[in-house]
Amino acid sequence: MRVDGWLAGLTCVLLATFVVACRGSGGDGAVVTIGGSTAPAHAPVASPTQPGTPVPPPDVIFSETSASQDSAILVSVVGDISGGSITFINRQYNLTQGSQSMYAFIGVGADDAAGTYPAKIDFTLKGGSKGSISQPLTVAPTRWPSDAVNVPPSLVPLLDPAVQSAETAQLGQFYGGFTPQKLWSGPWLMPVQGPVTTHFGEQRSYNGGSVSGHHSGTDLGSDLGTPVVATNSGKVVMARQLRVHGNMVVIDHGGGVYSGYAHLSSFAAAEGQAVKAGDIIGYVGNTGLSTGAHLHWEMSVGGVLVDPIKFTDGTDGF
Secondary structure, eight states: OOHHHHHHTOOHHHHHHOTTSSTTOTTSOOEEEETTEEEETTSOEEOSSSTTOEEOOOEEEESOSEEETTEEEEEEEESSEEEEEEEETTEEEEOEEOSSOEEEEEEEOTTSOSEEEEEEEEEEETTSOEEEEEEEEEEEOOOOOEEEEOOOGGGGGGGOHHHHHHHHHHHHHHHTOOOSBOOOOSOOOOSSOSOEEEOTTOEEEETTOOOBSOOOSEEEEOOTTOEEEOSSOEEEEEEEEOSSSOEEEEEEOSTTEEEEEEEESEESOOTTOEEOTTOEEEEOBOOSSOSSSEEEEEEEETTEEEOTTHHHHSTTOO
16 A cells, blocks of 8 residues: 555544554553653653744554564654654664655564564654654564475585575665665555465475575466566666576665565566566566576565565555
8 A cells, every 4th residue: 555645544533543653542651752851642742942832743653563573564654754763673764755754664574583672763853853752563473384395406506505695695785775765656566476385484494404594585486487577666776697596686665665576587677777566677587596487576674574475465554
């Protein structure tokens, strides 16, 4: 769902009663601090630049307050603010400007321990005052499936942890970037139509070895040469051949959100190219560490890999 359209559909009653909004949040413990003064989240706080002038805190709306270890949470900050960031599990996510609010997607990764953590929103009001709001979020445990995979001798060198770590670091240079503009719009699309053959987070045993790791994306079965489309609009920041992921395209959607498309047979987009949702960016292949034609599809939020399917089916509340 598009952020701005989602916010436009909220009524004043919803904002007043939604369990994770700053105002009307009841006993959830959320507090707002502006200029060193602390108050319940629903109470205005005096501005340090204009003493005695009430400053209404912004409303903060979370798409979910409990998320599994494969999820993205959409946080929208509605109010008279000029910027800010969100800190969650020692990771910082900068707010991005939308047409009706500032927002950020925050990631809950496969290796994040289950438990309840504070999400701290630091913001700057347009008048110059700074403030913060804290809201607890729960990471729910996930029971991961496992699978046994046999790879031919020619691919065994790609299982070397050093090879895989080097490629993870290379992709991290792209996934860890941040473009302050919102480049995506409208619903998120499936890049190909086909069955899910491997789920995000699945643990694997290769050639009879121990079960370990987490699958970094979702695999979609499809015929060799099937067109692969951009899941949403953005800018192609990578289109090149990698050892493990094979031919891969990475799209920057703005606000720290990236999508990746791996094992392609060939490219249909170049680095630096702007694409729209549904544009063909490559073709299903069997390159890299792959034992059959399929698309390996990734989504990264602030450098945290999450289940890409949840961007398309509403599971995470957006």
